[in-house]
Amino acid sequence: MTVATTPGILNDRIAGTRITVWDVYLYLEAGCPVGEIAEELRISTDQVRDAVEFINRNREYVMAGHQKIEERIARGNPPEVEAQREKSAEKMRAWLEARRAGTSR
Amino acid sequence: MRGLLADVNCEGHVDRLVRLMEAESRREVWEYLQLQVFRFSGFDLRPETPDRDVWILCQEEQLSLVTANRNAREDDSLEAAIRELNDARCLPVFTISNPVRLKRNAAYANRIADKFLEYLFDIDRHLGVGRIYLS
Numbered sequence: 062m063t064v065a066t067t068p069g070i071l072n073d074r075i076a077g078t079r080i081t082v083w084d085v086y087l088y089l090e091a092g093c094p095v096g097e098i099a100e101e102l103r104i105s106t107d108q109v110r111d112a113v114e115f116i117n118r119n120r121e122y123v124m125a126g127h128q129k130i131e132e133r134i135a136r137g138n139p140p141e142v143e144a145q146r147e148k149s150a151e152k153m154r155a156w157l158e159a160r161r162a163g164t165s166r
Numbered sequence: 167m168r169g170l171l172a173d174v175n176c177e178g179h180v181d182r183l184v185r186l187m188e189a190e191s192r193r194e195v196w197e198y199l200q201l202q203v204f205r206f207s208g209f210d211l212r213p214e215t216p217d218r219d220v221w222i223l224c225q226e227e228q229l230s231l232v233t234a235n236r237n238a239r240e241d242d243s244l245e246a247a248i249r250e251l252n253d254a255r256c257l258p259v260f261t262i263s264n265p266v267r268l269k270r271n272a273a274y275a276n277r278i279a280d281k282f283l284e285y286l287f288d289i290d291r292h293l294g295v296g297r298i299y300l301s
Contacts, residue, residue, distance in 0.1 A: 073237070073238075077214050078213050078214055079174055079220075079235065081237045081239075083236035083237065087264070087266055088266060101178055101269070103174070103175060103178070104175070125238070130237075130238055134263045134264075134299060138298060142292070145295075146292075148291065149288035153195060153284055153288065157194065
């Protein structure tokens with residue numbers, strides 16, 4: 062897919078930052094105004110506008126990447142990671158109960 | 167584990183989560199953990215520092231990175247750094263799946279804080295996992 066270059070955007074990131082066009086897209090999709098996006102991501106409104114221009118010029122490319130990211134997130138953590146978290150939650154509850162009973166470790 | 171490093175574009179989200187972990191229902195555990203929360207400025211990291219360098223610093227400093235970074239590029243991502251460098255002793259990276267929802271939905275934010283605290287309380291159990299999504 063050919064990607065149209067846009068000033069201020071380098072390798073899908075806002076130049077000089079770690080923020081990708083997909084970071085910005087998430088806020089745009091949620092209807093956040095430019096000022097709010099800038100505040101949340103701690104960048105300037107001009108940098109947000111650069112990202113918006115890139116997104117508008119490369120909508121198909123950005124959407125494909127966004128979908129890929131969303132699919133990965135939707136898969137969530139592997140079951141074994143969630144199972145280990147459950148064990149951690151049990152351990153934490155036991156620790157709290159013991160502590161509150163005056164028998165903390 | 168010494169603490170957390172808030173990704174440079176994620177500081178507001180990390181502040182939100184820390185406030186929730188300091189709330190009364192979670193405070194006892196959070197204070198017991200005695201974790202420090204660092205920002206990029208605390209390590210003289212530049213805002214454009216590559217993912218790989220941030221990940222290495224976190225392991226050296228015994229910090230877990232908390233990020234919300236979204237990147238579809240395979241060759242230039244945190245995922246690539248984890249794939250290449252992670253081993254069974256490494257601290258995981260925590261990724262906030264939906265920072266917008268974290269900000270707007272209090273019930274979701276509380277659920278994320280509960281899960282985050284469970285992982286942190288027992289972090290040794292989660293070494294080597296690579297990346298953990300908070301969602």
